[in-house]
Amino acid sequence: MAEGCGLNGLELRSRISRDGVLELSLQAVAVPEPAADEIIVQVEATPVNPSDIGVLLGPAALDAAEFGGTAARPVVRASVPAAALSAIAARLDASLPVGNEGAGTVVRAGADVVGLLGKRVAVFGGAMWAQYRRAKAADCLVLPEGTTPRDGASWYVNPMTALGFVETMRQEGHTALVHTAAASNLGQMLNSICLADGIGLVNIVRSPQQAALLRGQGARHVVDSGAPDFTAALTAALTETGATLGFDAVGGGPLAGQILAAMEAAARQAASGYHHYGSDRHKQVYLYGRLNTGPTIFERAPIGFAWGLGGWLLMPALKKLGAATEARLRGRVTAELKTTFASHYTAEISLAEALRPETMRAYCQRATGEKFLILPQQGVG
Amino acid sequence: MAEGCGLNGLELRSRISRDGVLELSLQAVAVPEPAADEIIVQVEATPVNPSDIGVLLGPAALDAAEFGGTAARPVVRASVPAAALSAIAARLDASLPVGNEGAGTVVRAGADVVGLLGKRVAVFGGAMWAQYRRAKAADCLVLPEGTTPRDGASWYVNPMTALGFVETMRQEGHTALVHTAAASNLGQMLNSICLADGIGLVNIVRSPQQAALLRGQGARHVVDSGAPDFTAALTAALTETGATLGFDAVGGGPLAGQILAAMEAAARQAASGYHHYGSDRHKQVYLYGRLNTGPTIFERAPIGFAWGLGGWLLMPALKKLGAATEARLRGRVTAELKTTFASHYTAEISLAEALRPETMRAYCQRATGEKFLILPQQGVG
Numbered sequence: 001m002a003e004g005c006g007l008n009g010l011e012l013r014s015r016i017s018r019d020g021v022l023e024l025s026l027q028a029v030a031v032p033e034p035a036a037d038e039i040i041v042q043v044e045a046t047p048v049n050p051s052d053i054g055v056l057l058g059p060a061a062l063d064a065a066e067f068g069g070t071a072a073r074p075v076v077r078a079s080v081p082a083a084a085l086s087a088i089a090a091r092l093d094a095s096l097p098v099g100n101e102g103a104g105t106v107v108r109a110g111a112d113v114v115g116l117l118g119k120r121v122a123v124f125g126g127a128m129w130a131q132y133r134r135a136k137a138a139d140c141l142v143l144p145e146g147t148t149p150r151d152g153a154s155w156y157v158n159p160m161t162a163l164g165f166v167e168t169m170r171q172e173g174h175t176a177l178v179h180t181a182a183a184s185n186l187g188q189m190l191n192s193i194c195l196a197d198g199i200g201l202v203n204i205v206r207s208p209q210q211a212a213l214l215r216g217q218g219a220r221h222v223v224d225s226g227a228p229d230f231t232a233a234l235t236a237a238l239t240e241t242g243a244t245l246g247f248d249a250v251g252g253g254p255l256a257g258q259i260l261a262a263m264e265a266a267a268r269q270a271a272s273g274y275h276h277y278g279s280d281r282h283k284q285v286y287l288y289g290r291l292n293t294g295p296t297i298f299e300r301a302p303i304g305f306a307w308g309l310g311g312w313l314l315m316p317a318l319k320k321l322g323a324a325t326e327a328r329l330r331g332r333v334t335a336e337l338k339t340t341f342a343s344h345y346t347a348e349i350s351l352a353e354a355l356r357p358e359t360m361r362a363y364c365q366r367a368t369g370e371k372f373l374i375l376p377q378q379g380v381g
Numbered sequence: 382m383a384e385g386c387g388l389n390g391l392e393l394r395s396r397i398s399r400d401g402v403l404e405l406s407l408q409a410v411a412v413p414e415p416a417a418d419e420i421i422v423q424v425e426a427t428p429v430n431p432s433d434i435g436v437l438l439g440p441a442a443l444d445a446a447e448f449g450g451t452a453a454r455p456v457v458r459a460s461v462p463a464a465a466l467s468a469i470a471a472r473l474d475a476s477l478p479v480g481n482e483g484a485g486t487v488v489r490a491g492a493d494v495v496g497l498l499g500k501r502v503a504v505f506g507g508a509m510w511a512q513y514r515r516a517k518a519a520d521c522l523v524l525p526e527g528t529t530p531r532d533g534a535s536w537y538v539n540p541m542t543a544l545g546f547v548e549t550m551r552q553e554g555h556t557a558l559v560h561t562a563a564a565s566n567l568g569q570m571l572n573s574i575c576l577a578d579g580i581g582l583v584n585i586v587r588s589p590q591q592a593a594l595l596r597g598q599g600a601r602h603v604v605d606s607g608a609p610d611f612t613a614a615l616t617a618a619l620t621e622t623g624a625t626l627g628f629d630a631v632g633g634g635p636l637a638g639q640i641l642a643a644m645e646a647a648a649r650q651a652a653s654g655y656h657h658y659g660s661d662r663h664k665q666v667y668l669y670g671r672l673n674t675g676p677t678i679f680e681r682a683p684i685g686f687a688w689g690l691g692g693w694l695l696m697p698a699l700k701k702l703g704a705a706t707e708a709r710l711r712g713r714v715t716a717e718l719k720t721t722f723a724s725h726y727t728a729e730i731s732l733a734e735a736l737r738p739e740t741m742r743a744y745c746q747r748a749t750g751e752k753f754l755i756l757p758q759q760g761v762g
Contacts, residue, residue: 055657059682087683090654251681268471275471276436277694290681297678300632300671301440302468305692313658313686 005108007031009131015095022060024076031132036110039137044149046102046128048363048372056098059084062364067357074355099129103152113137124156131376154343159333162190164317165247176200178246183210185343191219192340200241238266249289256285257298264303278304286312346370350379388412390512396476403441405457412513417491420518425530427483427509429744429753437479440465443745448738455736480510484533494518505537512757535724540714543571545698546628557581559627564591566724572600573721581622619647630670637666638679645684659685667693727751731760
């Protein structure tokens with residue numbers, strides 16, 4: 001173990017025991033001395049992303065959770081179904097830190113990177129729901145002058161995902177995109193990028209309010225999956241844009257299959273003659289989220305044979321795109337942090353508040369438009 | 382239109398009218414004179430493949446079919462649901478020939494290919510459920526000495542599909558295979574190829590009888606999807622073979638997802654540590670058939686993020702593999718037509734018998750192991 005650097009801080013931890021009990025708590029830990037190439041960041045802002053909730057809860061259901069402890073040191077317990085334990089065998093009894101990304105101020109710096117002391121930086125890579133985070137200096141992004149930790153907290157997951165969609169589109173030979181849950185923070189970023197870059201984007205939303213929000217931001221193609229003319233409107237938008245690649249945050253239910261079927265209908269309208277096996281134009285939908293955790297269901301007859309469904313995950317996708325592309329995308333995020341990649345939060349909360357029943361219910365509901373920002377230095381009792 | 386060559390023959394035709402009536406019948410047509418590079422083949426044997434049934438019936442259901450006409454000139458009529466017509470708009474009112482492949486004797490030959498007269502050849506490319514078939518000589522395969530039309534009738538679809546699976550496996554960087562409906566003619570061929578080439582193959586069957594059949598043919602890994610230990614047996618076989626690519630003839634229901642989940646379970650057992658998003662080993666299942674025409678259903682949690690599902694179709698797959706590979710595969714089929722690629726038929730029938738109720742019900746049932754061979758020169762009244 002590294003020697004302590006004299007600082008102590010709280011970390012939010014998630015632990016699932018072998019007998020199937022999830023426990024969430026704040027742990028006071030001594031912050032280690034940084035190595036020569038490392039820094040200690042005092043975390044000032046870190047968002048609650050859907051991807052954090054998976055690590056936080058595992059397969060436990062929030063409905064039956066018990067909220068105990070004190071206001072300053074809450075403890076949440078929930079039981080995990082025995083059948084779900086084998087899939088997470090490797091995490092049982094381990095105390096896992098949570099939180100993919102955040103930003104703050106460098107309060108300790110190793111010998112090789114002392115110049116970073118006092119700088120504001122953004123960090124990605126886990127364990128950010130904490131007051132302090134040790135990190136390799138090379139993995140951090142020094143925030144530009146005039147950028148606050150609030151501005152930089154969500155610098156990685158959503159911006160790099162939105163840019164990753166566009167780069168994947170280019171890599172795989174498509175020319176336009178479909179996106180679901182399109183009114184999300186991520187969706188709004190993608191819309192801005194596509195408008196700026198002249199890329200056709202079909203935004204699928206779930207309410208007229210979300211449609212109005214995106215149209216207000218200049219979106220050209222917005223279809224409401226709840227509207228009675230959804231299929232026809234989607235097919236028309238696909239015909240106009242020529243989109244043959246979709247990114248779906250919903251995952252469960254019929255939506256991904258409906259997108260493939262509408263892509264195929266658009267392709268058949270554009271083709272001449274009868275092809276028993278359908279269009280030979282390849283249609284692809286990647287499932288990158290789990291807003292609907294139920295099973296995915298699709299019919300094959302309306303989609304022909306030239307189709308693919310697959311998982312899409314940011315880190316492997318970036319790896320496939322290559323280091324040079326990733327560096328280019330990071331540069332764009334830094335330059336446009338307060339414009340294209342600005343995030344909007346419903347509420348700011350402390351680490352302790354992140355474990356209160358009403359807060360947890362709100363962020364675990366995964367409703368588009370609800371987004372929380374944790375300020376780990378706030379309300380420490 | 383080309384001038385007639387003096388021959389007349391029957392062709393089985395499928396027509397769906399704009400008002401939604403399917404009509405199957407035998408049409409007497411004048412055989413055209415072949416062009417300089419063409420031949421006329423007197424078709425002596427042509428199989429009923431699952432892929433033919435799609436063209437034959439379209440979206441019509443056989444249950445409500447009416448069987449009329451005479452014994453020598455049967456006519457089958459069935460109604461097509463109005464909702465299904467838009468997807469097949471391009472074939473409405475067209476009289477479509479049926480039958481992907483077959484073999485016979487060259488009875489007319491164009492000026493450039495007179496040397497083929499009297500030869501036995503195999504043909505692929507549609508319109509084979511007929512007494513005569515005009516074809517480009519270059520598209521035909523001259524059958525080796527001692528090979529009958531019965532031996533050569535199923536020379537293309539199943540053999541090239543089985544070989545195509547293996548080549549796709551190599552092209553996409555996998556090292557072993559999973560196959561469903563593995564006791565089919567195609568499955569038996571694939572098993573022979575994998576045994577000969579030393580490729581790990583997990584055969585998924587639906588009954589103990591099918592398992593015994595494949596084991597009798599030397600299959601090393603056979604799992605029965607109806608057995609209570611299916612998931613455990615499949616995972617064990619995937620661990621032993623390292624198969625991360627599956628070809629699924631069933632299509633509907635949970636099977637493809639079960640295969641992906643078992644591949645992921647095998648990959649997680651082999652990995653160390655806890656990875657919230659699952660294994661990063663890519664797992665792929667291609668759906669190439671529709672034995673179950675119901676919706677495809679899968680759960681995402683057990684399969685992680687590194688997975689793909691997609692359609693697989695022989696002709697585009699061969700195109701992707703390239704002309705040199707296709708030529709090599711054709712050469713292997715020719716050399717092993719009476720061994721590896723021998724087909725087994727349940728019954729031999731005439732063109733007229735192919736439209737009888739009991740025959741149609743048998744081949745449309747798509748039961749593994751049932752396979753019909755049409756002899757178009759037989760029983761012509």
